[in-house]
Amino acid sequence: MNSKIAHRVSGPLAQAALVIAFLLACFQVNAQAPSRFLGTITAIDGNTLTIKVDANGERKVEVPAGAPIKRIAPGQKDLSTAESIQFSDLASGDRVLVKLDPDAPGPTPQALQIVAVKQTDVALKQQRDREDWQRRGVGGLVKSVDAAGGVILVGSGAGPTAKIITIHIGKTTMLKRYAPASVRYDAALPAPLDAIHAGDQLRARGTKNADGTEIAAEEVISGSFRNISGVIASLDAAGSTFVVKDLATKKQVTIQISPDAQMRRLPDMMARMLAARLKGAPAAGAAAAPSAVTQPQNGSGGAPPRTWGGNGGGQWPGQNGGQGGGDPQQMLNRAPAIQLADLKKGDAVMLVSTQGTDSVTAITLLAGVEPLLEAPAAQNLLSNWSMNSSAPDVAQ
Numbered sequence: 001m002n003s004k005i006a007h008r009v010s011g012p013l014a015q016a017a018l019v020i021a022f023l024l025a026c027f028q029v030n031a032q033a034p035s036r037f038l039g040t041i042t043a044i045d046g047n048t049l050t051i052k053v054d055a056n057g058e059r060k061v062e063v064p065a066g067a068p069i070k071r072i073a074p075g076q077k078d079l080s081t082a083e084s085i086q087f088s089d090l091a092s093g094d095r096v097l098v099k100l101d102p103d104a105p106g107p108t109p110q111a112l113q114i115v116a117v118k119q120t121d122v123a124l125k126q127q128r129d130r131e132d133w134q135r136r137g138v139g140g141l142v143k144s145v146d147a148a149g150g151v152i153l154v155g156s157g158a159g160p161t162a163k164i165i166t167i168h169i170g171k172t173t174m175l176k177r178y179a180p181a182s183v184r185y186d187a188a189l190p191a192p193l194d195a196i197h198a199g200d201q202l203r204a205r206g207t208k209n210a211d212g213t214e215i216a217a218e219e220v221i222s223g224s225f226r227n228i229s230g231v232i233a234s235l236d237a238a239g240s241t242f243v244v245k246d247l248a249t250k251k252q253v254t255i256q257i258s259p260d261a262q263m264r265r266l267p268d269m270m271a272r273m274l275a276a277r278l279k280g281a282p283a284a285g286a287a288a289a290p291s292a293v294t295q296p297q298n299g300s301g302g303a304p305p306r307t308w309g310g311n312g313g314g315q316w317p318g319q320n321g322g323q324g325g326g327d328p329q330q331m332l333n334r335a336p337a338i339q340l341a342d343l344k345k346g347d348a349v350m351l352v353s354t355q356g357t358d359s360v361t362a363i364t365l366l367a368g369v370e371p372l373l374e375a376p377a378a379q380n381l382l383s384n385w386s387m388n389s390s391a392p393d394v395a396q
Contacts, residue, residue: 035102041094047087048108051096061098062110063087069114074125079115093119137205138165138215142222147194152220154202166214167204169193178223180355184260188221196222201352226360228253229350229373232343240340244349247373254359255351257340261361264335265342266368274331275371338367348373
């Protein structure tokens, strides 16, 4: 009887032992597999890198003298063409993919291999991409989407410069959409064509026809944003916020100003000129004798001033040989940049923000807009400007 009991017990115990042994073996195999992480170098101390990990937190890793370090171009995935570099070539701000040595002794992890993308290479690629977006890009507000036909109609410009652009979507067109509450290009996510809706802001680049009214798009990025116009009711400089009463909804909205927000103030003469033009009337004094208006670039007193020659006849600055090409978006780009500290209670502002009701984050903001609030086309002007004023920053 005892032998029978022993047999009945030993069977389950043996099975349990086998399961435990199997799990331990799997654990040991997984423990030996090299782990990897991606991040940005924040500090270098001797042969130790401090890396801000994309996934979460910060890690330190030692780099032995024999560990291979490869340099690749932004977006490159094939290591066969990568360049070998020295540890001394690494710098804070560089992006790195670190493969850890599972057999390394000591408390600090050691790198088995590092693949680096130099910050200088990223900056150069971003500059080239910005120039390409400016040269081959279009943008504006979506009027309609024909998903079956692969055609998007976009309204660009405002007032006399308004036009409809036809965007053709092909099988190879890269479609992206801004993440919720984000205006970062590198945080945009792939999205199907039917995710784009009328009223969205859209930016596309590709091959344009001669007058820029049609484009075969190679890349499209879109998003849904909110337009707000009103007067500042209160400011909280410490919290980087202010409260404005939205003229459309008659409700108060808290506006968050992030470091990425684009903020400018229109000089009074420019605001009146824009308002008059958008209303379809020449600005006061436009027919007067030619004169020059000098405006510092980007709000910097040390920057070379930009002079607009007299245009006469109520024309946009930039027409008839002047600067700006008659484009109101370019006029907004030349308005002085400002900071939150430059705003005060009672200022009239127009802004494009993330979606929201009681609280939103500003993407672009324009102050000094009292004359524009009476021009119905002014809101579209700002919406288009938020997409056209600069090309997306491309981070790799």
